[in-house]
Amino acid sequence: MLDLMMVRLPEIVIIIYAISILLYFIDFIDQNRKVNRIAFRLLSIVWILQTIFLFLYMLRTGRFPVLTLFEGLYFYSWVLITLSLAIHRILKVDFTVFFTNILGFSIMAIHAFAPFQRPTEAMAEQLVSELLFIHITMAILSYGAFTLSFVFSALYLLQYKLLKEKKWQKRLWRLSDLAKLEKISYVLNIIGVPMLLLSLILGLQWAFIKLPYFQWYDLKIIGSFLLLIVYSLILYLHRKKEIFGRKLALWNTAAFFIILINFFLVSRLSNFHIWHY
Template sequence: MISLMMVRLPELIIVLYALSILFYFIDFIGQNRKASQLAFRLLSIVWLLQTIFLFFYMFHTGRFPILTLFEGLYFYSWVLITLSLAIHKISKVDFTIFFTNIVGFTIMTIHAFAPGQMPSMADQLISELLFIHVTMAIFSYGAFTLSFVFSILYLLQYKLLKEKKWFKTLWRLGDLKKLERMSYVLNVIAVPILLLSLILGLQWALIKLSVFQWYDPKIIGSFLLIIIYGIWLFLRLKREFNGKRLAIWNCAAFLILLINFFLVSRISTFHIWYH
Protein backbone atom coordinates (compact mmCIF):
# COMPACT_ATOMS: atom_id res chain seq x y z
CA MET A 1 0.00 0.00 0.00
CA ILE A 2 2.74 2.43 0.99
CA SER A 3 4.82 1.47 -2.06
CA LEU A 4 1.85 2.09 -4.36
CA MET A 5 1.21 5.44 -2.71
CA MET A 6 4.85 6.47 -3.16
CA VAL A 7 4.53 5.70 -6.88
CA ARG A 8 1.13 7.32 -7.51
CA LEU A 9 1.34 10.33 -5.21
CA PRO A 10 4.11 12.12 -7.19
CA GLU A 11 2.06 11.62 -10.36
CA LEU A 12 -0.96 13.30 -8.73
CA ILE A 13 1.28 16.09 -7.41
CA ILE A 14 2.63 16.86 -10.90
CA VAL A 15 -0.90 16.97 -12.40
CA LEU A 16 -2.20 19.33 -9.69
CA TYR A 17 0.99 21.40 -9.90
CA ALA A 18 0.51 21.80 -13.66
CA LEU A 19 -3.13 22.84 -13.19
CA SER A 20 -2.10 25.39 -10.57
CA ILE A 21 0.44 26.98 -12.89
CA LEU A 22 -2.12 26.95 -15.73
CA PHE A 23 -4.59 28.93 -13.62
CA TYR A 24 -1.83 31.32 -12.52
CA PHE A 25 -1.01 31.86 -16.19
CA ILE A 26 -4.67 32.59 -16.93
CA ASP A 27 -4.60 35.18 -14.15
CA PHE A 28 -1.31 36.59 -15.44
CA ILE A 29 -2.58 37.28 -18.95
CA GLY A 30 -6.21 38.07 -18.14
CA GLN A 31 -6.22 39.50 -14.58
CA ASN A 32 -8.63 36.77 -13.47
CA ARG A 33 -8.80 36.82 -9.67
CA LYS A 34 -10.95 33.68 -9.48
CA ALA A 35 -8.32 31.79 -11.46
CA SER A 36 -5.67 33.13 -9.08
CA GLN A 37 -7.60 31.98 -6.03
CA LEU A 38 -8.15 28.51 -7.52
CA ALA A 39 -4.48 28.28 -8.43
CA PHE A 40 -3.48 29.18 -4.87
CA ARG A 41 -5.80 26.50 -3.44
CA LEU A 42 -4.37 23.90 -5.83
CA LEU A 43 -0.82 24.90 -4.92
CA SER A 44 -1.68 24.58 -1.23
CA ILE A 45 -2.94 21.05 -1.93
CA VAL A 46 0.30 20.33 -3.82
CA TRP A 47 2.29 21.51 -0.81
CA LEU A 48 0.21 19.31 1.51
CA LEU A 49 0.64 16.25 -0.72
CA GLN A 50 4.37 16.93 -1.09
CA THR A 51 4.68 17.14 2.68
CA ILE A 52 2.79 13.86 3.10
CA PHE A 53 5.02 12.19 0.51
CA LEU A 54 8.07 13.58 2.30
CA PHE A 55 7.00 11.99 5.59
CA PHE A 56 6.15 8.67 3.89
CA TYR A 57 9.54 8.69 2.19
CA MET A 58 11.26 9.38 5.52
CA PHE A 59 9.28 6.54 7.12
CA HIS A 60 10.14 4.19 4.25
CA THR A 61 13.88 4.98 4.18
CA GLY A 62 14.39 5.78 7.86
CA ARG A 63 16.23 9.03 7.17
CA PHE A 64 15.77 12.58 5.89
CA PRO A 65 15.69 12.51 2.06
CA ILE A 66 18.49 14.80 0.86
CA LEU A 67 21.42 12.54 0.03
CA THR A 68 20.89 11.90 -3.69
CA LEU A 69 20.06 14.09 -6.67
CA PHE A 70 16.61 12.47 -6.79
CA GLU A 71 15.94 13.38 -3.15
CA GLY A 72 17.60 16.78 -3.33
CA LEU A 73 15.46 17.87 -6.28
CA TYR A 74 12.28 16.89 -4.47
CA PHE A 75 13.27 18.71 -1.28
CA TYR A 76 14.32 21.76 -3.34
CA SER A 77 10.87 21.81 -4.99
CA TRP A 78 9.18 21.52 -1.58
CA VAL A 79 11.28 24.39 -0.20
CA LEU A 80 10.33 26.60 -3.18
CA ILE A 81 6.61 25.99 -2.68
CA THR A 82 6.88 26.55 1.08
CA LEU A 83 8.80 29.82 0.70
CA SER A 84 6.61 31.09 -2.14
CA LEU A 85 3.40 30.48 -0.16
CA ALA A 86 4.88 32.18 2.90
CA ILE A 87 6.24 35.19 1.02
CA HIS A 88 3.00 35.55 -0.94
CA LYS A 89 1.16 35.94 2.36
CA ILE A 90 3.74 38.37 3.73
CA SER A 91 4.60 40.56 0.73
CA LYS A 92 1.30 40.44 -1.19
CA VAL A 93 3.23 40.89 -4.46
CA ASP A 94 1.14 39.37 -7.25
CA PHE A 95 2.82 36.93 -9.65
CA THR A 96 5.69 36.16 -7.25
CA ILE A 97 4.16 32.80 -6.56
CA PHE A 98 3.53 32.20 -10.30
CA PHE A 99 7.11 32.81 -11.43
CA THR A 100 8.60 30.97 -8.45
CA ASN A 101 6.54 27.89 -9.15
CA ILE A 102 7.43 27.79 -12.82
CA VAL A 103 10.92 27.09 -11.48
CA GLY A 104 9.51 24.73 -8.84
CA PHE A 105 7.47 22.75 -11.38
CA THR A 106 10.53 22.41 -13.62
CA ILE A 107 12.53 21.05 -10.68
CA MET A 108 9.68 18.67 -9.77
CA THR A 109 9.48 17.40 -13.34
CA ILE A 110 13.23 16.79 -13.48
CA HIS A 111 12.89 14.96 -10.17
CA ALA A 112 10.26 12.66 -11.67
CA PHE A 113 12.76 11.44 -14.28
CA ALA A 114 15.86 11.41 -12.05
CA PRO A 115 17.31 8.07 -10.90
CA GLY A 116 15.82 7.32 -7.48
CA GLN A 117 18.23 4.75 -6.15
CA MET A 118 20.68 5.61 -3.47
CA PRO A 119 24.26 4.31 -3.75
CA SER A 120 25.49 2.30 -0.80
CA MET A 121 28.16 4.90 -0.16
CA ALA A 122 25.50 7.34 1.01
CA ASP A 123 24.68 4.98 3.88
CA GLN A 124 28.34 4.76 4.83
CA LEU A 125 28.94 8.51 4.82
CA ILE A 126 25.74 9.71 6.50
CA SER A 127 26.18 11.88 9.58
CA GLU A 128 24.45 14.74 11.34
CA LEU A 129 27.03 17.15 9.95
CA LEU A 130 26.25 16.08 6.39
CA PHE A 131 22.53 16.36 7.06
CA ILE A 132 22.85 19.95 8.32
CA HIS A 133 25.20 20.88 5.46
CA VAL A 134 22.87 19.66 2.69
CA THR A 135 19.69 21.00 4.32
CA MET A 136 21.16 24.48 4.76
CA ALA A 137 22.49 24.48 1.19
CA ILE A 138 19.07 23.63 -0.25
CA PHE A 139 17.33 26.28 1.86
CA SER A 140 19.85 28.87 0.64
CA TYR A 141 19.19 27.77 -2.96
CA GLY A 142 15.48 28.24 -2.31
CA ALA A 143 16.05 31.80 -1.08
CA PHE A 144 18.32 32.56 -4.06
CA THR A 145 15.59 31.27 -6.39
CA LEU A 146 12.99 33.61 -4.87
CA SER A 147 15.46 36.48 -5.09
CA PHE A 148 15.89 35.67 -8.79
CA VAL A 149 12.10 35.72 -9.25
CA PHE A 150 11.87 39.20 -7.70
CA SER A 151 14.65 40.38 -10.04
CA ILE A 152 12.74 39.01 -13.04
CA LEU A 153 9.62 40.86 -11.85
CA TYR A 154 11.73 44.00 -11.40
CA LEU A 155 13.04 43.82 -14.97
CA LEU A 156 9.55 43.18 -16.33
CA GLN A 157 8.10 46.09 -14.35
CA TYR A 158 10.99 48.33 -15.40
CA LYS A 159 10.39 47.48 -19.07
CA LEU A 160 6.64 48.21 -18.81
CA LEU A 161 7.27 51.54 -17.11
CA LYS A 162 9.94 52.48 -19.64
CA GLU A 163 7.56 51.74 -22.51
CA LYS A 164 4.72 53.50 -20.64
CA LYS A 165 2.41 50.52 -20.94
CA TRP A 166 -0.25 51.31 -18.36
CA PHE A 167 -2.51 48.36 -17.66
CA LYS A 168 -3.62 46.32 -14.65
CA THR A 169 -0.68 43.90 -14.76
CA LEU A 170 1.68 46.83 -14.18
CA TRP A 171 0.16 47.64 -10.80
CA ARG A 172 -0.06 44.01 -9.71
CA LEU A 173 3.65 43.41 -10.23
CA GLY A 174 4.46 45.72 -7.33
CA ASP A 175 6.56 48.87 -7.25
CA LEU A 176 10.23 48.70 -8.24
CA LYS A 177 11.52 49.68 -4.82
CA LYS A 178 9.64 46.85 -3.10
CA LEU A 179 10.74 44.27 -5.67
CA GLU A 180 14.36 45.32 -5.38
CA ARG A 181 14.14 45.32 -1.59
CA MET A 182 12.71 41.79 -1.45
CA SER A 183 15.43 40.52 -3.77
CA TYR A 184 18.07 42.11 -1.54
CA VAL A 185 16.61 40.74 1.72
CA LEU A 186 16.46 37.20 0.33
CA ASN A 187 20.10 37.36 -0.78
CA VAL A 188 21.11 38.73 2.62
CA ILE A 189 19.47 35.66 4.18
CA ALA A 190 20.78 33.16 1.62
CA VAL A 191 24.47 34.16 1.50
CA PRO A 192 25.34 33.48 5.17
CA ILE A 193 23.28 30.25 5.14
CA LEU A 194 25.20 29.01 2.11
CA LEU A 195 28.51 30.08 3.64
CA LEU A 196 27.76 28.21 6.87
CA SER A 197 26.68 25.21 4.82
CA LEU A 198 30.00 25.21 2.96
CA ILE A 199 31.97 25.47 6.19
CA LEU A 200 30.06 22.53 7.68
CA GLY A 201 30.50 20.56 4.46
CA LEU A 202 34.24 21.12 4.44
CA GLN A 203 34.47 20.14 8.09
CA TRP A 204 32.53 16.94 7.40
CA ALA A 205 34.76 16.13 4.41
CA LEU A 206 37.96 16.61 6.43
CA ILE A 207 36.62 14.27 9.11
CA LYS A 208 35.04 11.57 6.93
CA LEU A 209 36.99 11.41 3.67
CA SER A 210 40.40 9.77 3.46
CA VAL A 211 41.26 11.75 0.30
CA PHE A 212 40.08 15.34 0.09
CA GLN A 213 40.74 17.67 -2.87
CA TRP A 214 40.43 21.39 -2.27
CA TYR A 215 40.41 22.03 -6.03
CA ASP A 216 37.28 19.93 -6.57
CA PRO A 217 34.90 21.65 -9.08
CA LYS A 218 32.01 21.60 -6.60
CA ILE A 219 34.02 23.38 -3.91
CA ILE A 220 35.35 25.95 -6.37
CA GLY A 221 31.87 26.51 -7.84
CA SER A 222 30.26 26.94 -4.42
CA PHE A 223 32.81 29.49 -3.22
CA LEU A 224 32.53 31.27 -6.58
CA LEU A 225 28.82 31.64 -5.86
CA ILE A 226 29.57 33.14 -2.46
CA ILE A 227 31.97 35.63 -4.07
CA ILE A 228 29.52 36.61 -6.84
CA TYR A 229 26.61 37.14 -4.45
CA GLY A 230 28.95 38.84 -1.97
CA ILE A 231 29.99 41.36 -4.65
CA TRP A 232 26.31 41.86 -5.51
CA LEU A 233 25.53 42.70 -1.87
CA PHE A 234 28.53 45.04 -1.66
CA LEU A 235 27.51 46.92 -4.81
CA ARG A 236 23.97 47.19 -3.55
CA LEU A 237 25.03 48.57 -0.19
CA LYS A 238 27.43 51.04 -1.81
CA ARG A 239 24.80 52.04 -4.39
CA GLU A 240 27.37 51.50 -7.14
CA PHE A 241 24.79 49.99 -9.50
CA ASN A 242 21.21 51.01 -10.17
CA GLY A 243 18.29 48.65 -9.70
CA LYS A 244 18.23 47.38 -13.28
CA ARG A 245 21.91 46.45 -13.37
CA LEU A 246 21.62 44.75 -9.98
CA ALA A 247 18.63 42.75 -11.20
CA ILE A 248 20.55 41.61 -14.30
CA TRP A 249 23.56 40.69 -12.13
CA ASN A 250 21.28 38.72 -9.81
CA CYS A 251 19.77 36.81 -12.74
CA ALA A 252 23.24 35.96 -14.06
CA ALA A 253 24.30 34.80 -10.59
CA PHE A 254 21.28 32.51 -10.43
CA LEU A 255 22.19 30.92 -13.77
CA ILE A 256 25.65 30.17 -12.34
CA LEU A 257 23.91 28.65 -9.30
CA LEU A 258 21.94 26.32 -11.57
CA ILE A 259 25.11 25.30 -13.41
CA ASN A 260 26.78 24.60 -10.07
CA PHE A 261 23.81 22.56 -8.85
CA PHE A 262 23.11 20.46 -11.95
CA LEU A 263 26.35 20.30 -13.94
CA VAL A 264 29.26 20.79 -11.56
CA SER A 265 27.81 18.30 -9.06
CA ARG A 266 27.97 15.67 -11.80
CA ILE A 267 31.72 16.03 -12.34
CA SER A 268 32.60 16.47 -8.68
CA THR A 269 34.56 13.84 -6.78
CA PHE A 270 33.61 15.60 -3.52
CA HIS A 271 29.89 14.91 -4.06
CA ILE A 272 30.22 11.38 -5.39
CA TRP A 273 27.10 10.20 -3.49
CA TYR A 274 25.00 12.98 -5.02
CA HIS A 275 24.94 11.71 -8.61
Protein backbone atom coordinates (compact mmCIF):
# COMPACT_ATOMS: atom_id res chain seq x y z
CA MET A 1 0.00 0.00 0.00
CA LEU A 2 2.80 2.39 0.93
CA ASP A 3 4.72 1.53 -2.25
CA LEU A 4 1.62 2.20 -4.38
CA MET A 5 1.13 5.61 -2.72
CA MET A 6 4.81 6.44 -3.29
CA VAL A 7 4.34 5.77 -7.01
CA ARG A 8 0.93 7.41 -7.53
CA LEU A 9 1.28 10.48 -5.33
CA PRO A 10 3.90 12.28 -7.52
CA GLU A 11 1.74 11.58 -10.59
CA ILE A 12 -1.30 13.17 -8.92
CA VAL A 13 0.85 16.12 -7.80
CA ILE A 14 2.10 16.74 -11.36
CA ILE A 15 -1.48 16.79 -12.73
CA ILE A 16 -2.83 19.18 -10.08
CA TYR A 17 0.33 21.31 -10.35
CA ALA A 18 -0.14 21.62 -14.14
CA ILE A 19 -3.79 22.67 -13.72
CA SER A 20 -2.79 25.26 -11.12
CA ILE A 21 -0.12 26.76 -13.41
CA LEU A 22 -2.62 26.84 -16.29
CA LEU A 23 -5.14 28.74 -14.16
CA TYR A 24 -2.45 31.18 -13.03
CA PHE A 25 -1.61 31.77 -16.68
CA ILE A 26 -5.28 32.48 -17.45
CA ASP A 27 -5.33 34.98 -14.57
CA PHE A 28 -2.12 36.58 -15.86
CA ILE A 29 -3.68 37.08 -19.30
CA ASP A 30 -7.31 37.89 -18.42
CA GLN A 31 -6.97 39.36 -14.89
CA ASN A 32 -9.47 36.89 -13.40
CA ARG A 33 -9.46 36.97 -9.59
CA LYS A 34 -11.81 33.98 -9.27
CA VAL A 35 -9.46 31.84 -11.34
CA ASN A 36 -6.54 33.13 -9.26
CA ARG A 37 -8.20 31.94 -6.04
CA ILE A 38 -8.87 28.48 -7.50
CA ALA A 39 -5.26 28.25 -8.71
CA PHE A 40 -4.00 29.22 -5.24
CA ARG A 41 -6.14 26.53 -3.60
CA LEU A 42 -4.92 23.90 -6.04
CA LEU A 43 -1.33 24.93 -5.38
CA SER A 44 -2.01 24.62 -1.64
CA ILE A 45 -3.23 21.06 -2.30
CA VAL A 46 -0.02 20.39 -4.25
CA TRP A 47 1.99 21.59 -1.24
CA ILE A 48 0.01 19.34 1.12
CA LEU A 49 0.49 16.30 -1.15
CA GLN A 50 4.20 17.04 -1.58
CA THR A 51 4.57 17.32 2.19
CA ILE A 52 2.80 13.98 2.64
CA PHE A 53 5.13 12.42 0.04
CA LEU A 54 8.19 13.77 1.85
CA PHE A 55 6.89 12.35 5.13
CA LEU A 56 6.21 8.95 3.55
CA TYR A 57 9.63 8.97 1.87
CA MET A 58 11.32 9.70 5.19
CA LEU A 59 9.23 6.97 6.82
CA ARG A 60 10.34 4.51 4.16
CA THR A 61 14.04 5.41 4.04
CA GLY A 62 14.52 6.48 7.66
CA ARG A 63 16.34 9.70 6.69
CA PHE A 64 15.82 13.18 5.27
CA PRO A 65 15.57 12.97 1.45
CA VAL A 66 18.43 15.08 0.08
CA LEU A 67 21.21 12.60 -0.67
CA THR A 68 20.66 12.24 -4.44
CA LEU A 69 19.73 14.57 -7.27
CA PHE A 70 16.39 12.73 -7.51
CA GLU A 71 15.64 13.60 -3.89
CA GLY A 72 17.18 17.07 -4.05
CA LEU A 73 15.00 18.13 -6.98
CA TYR A 74 11.84 17.17 -5.12
CA PHE A 75 12.92 19.02 -1.98
CA TYR A 76 13.92 22.08 -4.07
CA SER A 77 10.47 22.09 -5.68
CA TRP A 78 8.83 21.82 -2.25
CA VAL A 79 10.92 24.74 -0.94
CA LEU A 80 9.87 26.94 -3.90
CA ILE A 81 6.16 26.21 -3.36
CA THR A 82 6.47 26.80 0.40
CA LEU A 83 8.27 30.13 -0.02
CA SER A 84 5.96 31.35 -2.80
CA LEU A 85 2.81 30.56 -0.79
CA ALA A 86 4.25 32.22 2.32
CA ILE A 87 5.36 35.37 0.47
CA HIS A 88 2.01 35.61 -1.34
CA ARG A 89 0.17 35.47 1.98
CA ILE A 90 2.47 37.91 3.78
CA LEU A 91 3.37 40.44 1.06
CA LYS A 92 0.38 40.13 -1.29
CA VAL A 93 2.50 40.61 -4.44
CA ASP A 94 0.54 39.33 -7.45
CA PHE A 95 2.09 37.00 -10.03
CA THR A 96 4.90 35.98 -7.65
CA VAL A 97 3.35 32.56 -7.21
CA PHE A 98 2.81 32.16 -10.96
CA PHE A 99 6.39 32.93 -12.01
CA THR A 100 7.98 31.06 -9.11
CA ASN A 101 5.96 27.94 -9.78
CA ILE A 102 6.73 27.87 -13.49
CA LEU A 103 10.25 27.15 -12.22
CA GLY A 104 8.93 24.85 -9.51
CA PHE A 105 6.87 22.83 -11.98
CA SER A 106 9.85 22.51 -14.35
CA ILE A 107 11.97 21.14 -11.51
CA MET A 108 9.15 18.82 -10.43
CA ALA A 109 8.81 17.52 -14.00
CA ILE A 110 12.57 16.84 -14.19
CA HIS A 111 12.26 14.95 -10.91
CA ALA A 112 9.29 12.92 -12.18
CA PHE A 113 11.19 11.69 -15.24
CA ALA A 114 14.59 11.28 -13.58
CA PRO A 115 15.58 7.69 -12.82
CA PHE A 116 15.02 6.77 -9.20
CA GLN A 117 18.28 6.71 -7.27
CA ARG A 118 18.70 4.56 -4.21
CA PRO A 119 22.06 5.08 -2.51
CA THR A 120 24.08 1.89 -2.24
CA GLU A 121 24.77 0.45 1.20
CA ALA A 122 28.36 1.67 1.05
CA MET A 123 27.24 5.12 -0.02
CA ALA A 124 24.60 5.30 2.68
CA GLU A 125 27.19 4.33 5.27
CA GLN A 126 29.55 6.99 3.96
CA LEU A 127 26.89 9.68 3.98
CA VAL A 128 25.44 9.14 7.44
CA SER A 129 26.50 12.44 8.87
CA GLU A 130 24.48 15.29 10.35
CA LEU A 131 26.93 17.74 8.80
CA LEU A 132 26.10 16.51 5.31
CA PHE A 133 22.34 16.69 5.81
CA ILE A 134 22.55 20.24 7.17
CA HIS A 135 24.97 21.24 4.39
CA ILE A 136 22.68 20.03 1.57
CA THR A 137 19.48 21.31 3.19
CA MET A 138 20.91 24.80 3.74
CA ALA A 139 22.28 24.88 0.19
CA ILE A 140 18.85 24.07 -1.27
CA LEU A 141 17.15 26.64 0.99
CA SER A 142 19.64 29.29 -0.15
CA TYR A 143 18.91 28.32 -3.77
CA GLY A 144 15.22 28.76 -2.96
CA ALA A 145 15.84 32.29 -1.67
CA PHE A 146 17.94 33.16 -4.75
CA THR A 147 15.26 31.72 -7.05
CA LEU A 148 12.58 33.92 -5.49
CA SER A 149 14.96 36.88 -5.73
CA PHE A 150 15.24 36.14 -9.46
CA VAL A 151 11.43 36.02 -9.76
CA PHE A 152 11.07 39.44 -8.14
CA SER A 153 13.83 40.78 -10.42
CA ALA A 154 11.97 39.39 -13.45
CA LEU A 155 8.78 41.10 -12.22
CA TYR A 156 10.80 44.31 -11.79
CA LEU A 157 12.02 44.14 -15.40
CA LEU A 158 8.48 43.46 -16.64
CA GLN A 159 7.09 46.36 -14.59
CA TYR A 160 9.91 48.62 -15.79
CA LYS A 161 9.15 47.72 -19.41
CA LEU A 162 5.43 48.42 -19.01
CA LEU A 163 6.11 51.77 -17.37
CA LYS A 164 8.66 52.79 -20.01
CA GLU A 165 6.23 51.93 -22.79
CA LYS A 166 3.44 53.72 -20.86
CA LYS A 167 1.14 50.72 -20.98
CA TRP A 168 -1.27 51.72 -18.23
CA GLN A 169 -3.13 48.45 -17.93
CA LYS A 170 -4.60 46.58 -14.97
CA ARG A 171 -1.70 44.13 -14.90
CA LEU A 172 0.65 47.05 -14.20
CA TRP A 173 -1.01 47.81 -10.85
CA ARG A 174 -1.01 44.15 -9.79
CA LEU A 175 2.77 43.86 -10.20
CA SER A 176 3.43 46.17 -7.21
CA ASP A 177 5.73 49.20 -7.39
CA LEU A 178 9.35 49.02 -8.50
CA ALA A 179 10.78 50.01 -5.12
CA LYS A 180 8.97 47.18 -3.34
CA LEU A 181 10.02 44.58 -5.92
CA GLU A 182 13.65 45.73 -5.67
CA LYS A 183 13.63 45.69 -1.87
CA ILE A 184 12.15 42.18 -1.61
CA SER A 185 14.66 40.86 -4.14
CA TYR A 186 17.50 42.43 -2.15
CA VAL A 187 16.23 41.05 1.18
CA LEU A 188 16.01 37.53 -0.31
CA ASN A 189 19.66 37.84 -1.40
CA ILE A 190 20.59 38.90 2.14
CA ILE A 191 18.91 35.71 3.40
CA GLY A 192 20.46 33.49 0.72
CA VAL A 193 24.12 34.59 1.00
CA PRO A 194 24.77 33.69 4.67
CA MET A 195 22.85 30.42 4.26
CA LEU A 196 25.01 29.48 1.28
CA LEU A 197 28.18 30.50 3.15
CA LEU A 198 27.26 28.34 6.17
CA SER A 199 26.35 25.48 3.84
CA LEU A 200 29.79 25.64 2.18
CA ILE A 201 31.58 25.79 5.53
CA LEU A 202 29.71 22.71 6.77
CA GLY A 203 30.26 20.92 3.46
CA LEU A 204 34.01 21.53 3.57
CA GLN A 205 34.17 20.43 7.19
CA TRP A 206 32.35 17.19 6.30
CA ALA A 207 34.69 16.61 3.35
CA PHE A 208 37.81 17.00 5.50
CA ILE A 209 36.41 14.55 8.05
CA LYS A 210 34.95 11.91 5.72
CA LEU A 211 36.91 11.92 2.46
CA PRO A 212 40.40 10.38 2.20
CA TYR A 213 41.24 12.59 -0.81
CA PHE A 214 39.85 16.10 -1.03
CA GLN A 215 40.21 18.15 -4.21
CA TRP A 216 39.85 21.94 -3.89
CA TYR A 217 39.79 22.31 -7.66
CA ASP A 218 36.64 20.19 -8.04
CA LEU A 219 34.19 21.94 -10.40
CA LYS A 220 31.30 21.80 -7.92
CA ILE A 221 33.35 23.51 -5.21
CA ILE A 222 34.58 26.16 -7.65
CA GLY A 223 31.04 26.72 -8.94
CA SER A 224 29.60 27.06 -5.43
CA PHE A 225 32.23 29.58 -4.32
CA LEU A 226 31.79 31.51 -7.58
CA LEU A 227 28.07 31.69 -6.82
CA LEU A 228 28.77 32.96 -3.31
CA ILE A 229 31.19 35.59 -4.63
CA VAL A 230 28.74 36.82 -7.30
CA TYR A 231 25.84 37.24 -4.86
CA SER A 232 28.11 38.80 -2.22
CA LEU A 233 29.36 41.24 -4.86
CA ILE A 234 25.77 42.10 -5.77
CA LEU A 235 25.00 42.88 -2.11
CA TYR A 236 28.19 44.94 -1.74
CA LEU A 237 27.64 46.98 -4.90
CA HIS A 238 24.01 47.60 -3.98
CA ARG A 239 25.03 48.84 -0.53
CA LYS A 240 27.58 51.15 -2.20
CA LYS A 241 24.75 52.45 -4.45
CA GLU A 242 26.67 51.36 -7.54
CA ILE A 243 24.00 48.98 -8.82
CA PHE A 244 20.30 49.40 -8.17
CA GLY A 245 16.99 49.34 -9.99
CA ARG A 246 17.08 47.79 -13.45
CA LYS A 247 20.83 47.08 -13.27
CA LEU A 248 20.37 45.18 -10.00
CA ALA A 249 17.54 43.14 -11.56
CA LEU A 250 19.77 42.25 -14.53
CA TRP A 251 22.61 41.19 -12.20
CA ASN A 252 20.20 39.00 -10.25
CA THR A 253 18.98 37.41 -13.46
CA ALA A 254 22.53 36.64 -14.59
CA ALA A 255 23.40 35.22 -11.17
CA PHE A 256 20.39 32.91 -11.28
CA PHE A 257 21.68 31.32 -14.47
CA ILE A 258 24.90 30.52 -12.60
CA ILE A 259 22.72 28.67 -10.06
CA LEU A 260 21.12 26.60 -12.83
CA ILE A 261 24.52 25.74 -14.32
CA ASN A 262 25.93 24.87 -10.90
CA PHE A 263 22.92 22.80 -9.86
CA PHE A 264 22.37 20.79 -13.03
CA LEU A 265 25.53 20.79 -15.16
CA VAL A 266 28.48 21.20 -12.80
CA SER A 267 27.10 18.60 -10.37
CA ARG A 268 27.34 15.99 -13.14
CA LEU A 269 30.98 16.91 -13.89
CA SER A 270 32.05 16.81 -10.27
CA ASN A 271 34.27 14.06 -8.90
CA PHE A 272 33.48 15.14 -5.35
CA HIS A 273 29.68 15.23 -5.24
CA ILE A 274 27.47 12.20 -5.71
CA TRP A 275 24.53 14.03 -7.28
CA HIS A 276 24.26 12.69 -10.80
CA TYR A 277 21.77 11.02 -13.10
